[in-house]
Amino acid sequence: MLFATAVFAPLLGSLVALLFGKQIGDRASQAVTIICMILAAICGTSAFVSLVYGGGAPGVVTLATWVSSGDFNVTWALRYDTLSAVMVAMITFIATLIHIYSVGYMGHEPHGSVWRFFSYLSLFTFAMLMLVTADNLLQLFFGWEGVGLASYLLIGYWYHKPSA
Numbered sequence: 399m400l401f402a403t404a405v406f407a408p409l410l411g412s413l414v415a416l417l418f419g420k421q422i423g424d425r426a427s428q429a430v431t432i433i434c435m436i437l438a439a440i441c442g443t444s445a446f447v448s449l450v451y452g453g454g455a456p457g458v459v460t461l462a463t464w465v466s467s468g469d470f471n472v473t474w475a476l477r478y479d480t481l482s483a484v485m486v487a488m489i490t491f492i493a494t495l496i497h498i499y500s501v502g503y504m505g506h507e508p509h510g511s512v513w514r515f516f517s518y519l520s521l522f523t524f525a526m527l528m529l530v531t532a533d534n535l536l537q538l539f540f541g542w543e544g545v546g547l548a549s550y551l552l553i554g555y556w557y558h559k560p561s562a
Contacts, residue, residue, distance in 0.1 A: 400441040400442075400444050400445040400448070401441070401442075401445040401459060401476060401478050401483070401486065401531075402459055402461070402476060403437065403438070403441040404438045404439075404441035404442035404445060404486050404487075404490055404527070405438075405476060405486065405524070405527045405528070405531055406524070407434040407435070407437045407438035407441065408431075408434055408435060408438055408490075408493070408520045408521075408523040408524040408527065409520070409521070409524040410434050411430055411431035411432075411433070411434030411435065411516075411517075411520040412431065412517045412518075412519075412520035412521040412524060413517075414427075414430045414431075414434075415427040415430055415431050415513050415514075415516050415517035415520065416513075416514070416517040416521075419513025419514065419516075419517060420510075420513065422513075423509075423510075423513070424509055424510065424511075424512040424513050427512065427513035427516050427517070428497075428500075428501050428512065428513075428516055431497055431516040431517070431519065431520045432494070432497045432498060432501075434520065435490065435493055435494040435497045435520070435523065436494055438490040438493075438494070438523075438527075439487075439490040439491045439493075439494045441490075442483075442486040442487040442489075442490040442491070443487045443490075443491065445478075445483055445486065445487070446483040446484055446486070446487040449478070449479075449480060449483045450480060450483070450484075456478055456479040456480065457478050457479075458475045458476065458477055458478060458533055459475060459476040459478055460473050460474075460475045461473070461474045461475060461476065462474045464536065464537075465536070472534055472536055473533070473534075474537065475533040475534075475537070476531040476533065477531050477532065477533045478531075482530055482531050485530040485531075486527060486530065486531065489523065489526050489527060489530065490523070490527070493519075493523040493526075496519070497516070497519060497520075500515070500516070500519060504516075514555065515552070515555050518548055518551040518552045518555065519548075519552065521544070521547075521548045521551070522545065522548035522549065522552060524544070525541055525543075525544025525545045525547070525548050526541070526545055527541075528540060528541035528544055529541030529542055529544070529545060
């Protein structure tokens with residue numbers, strides 16, 4: 399449960415900032431995404447410590463069936479082993495620091511649009527987590543393309559500036 403929370407908390411923050419960013423404002427969007435990232439970092443680190451030092455067993459957290467055709471079944475699942483646990487802990491911790499740093503970095507931006515940046519940043523983090531916890535190649539492809547999409551959105555955030 400901690401592992402899945404660590405993976406999906408950034409998605410929750412991204413969706414809240416994206417869907418309600420205009421209504422709640424930039425500061426609240428920043429706060430929501432940072433709180434979700436702190437939660438993800440705590441859960442990711444706790445899951446790693448539990449697996450490595452607490453005698454936890456590696457495994458697969460199955461979330462849903464993705465493709466089912468005859469004998470061919472692909473599930474939406476999170477791989478939970480030492481490598482994925484250390485990557486989730488590291489990604490969530492570093493992404494939390496990046497989110498906090500971005501509050502000051504984006505301080506010069508006009509108010510009313512920073513919520514998009516934080517939504518894209520949290521989406522990028524979620525896509526990276528999908529990439530490192532993928533249990534099959536389709537999910538790995540989903541994570542890889544998600545990282546590409548989020549990168550495109552983050553780079554395109556400054557579409558109104560000719561210098562960018």
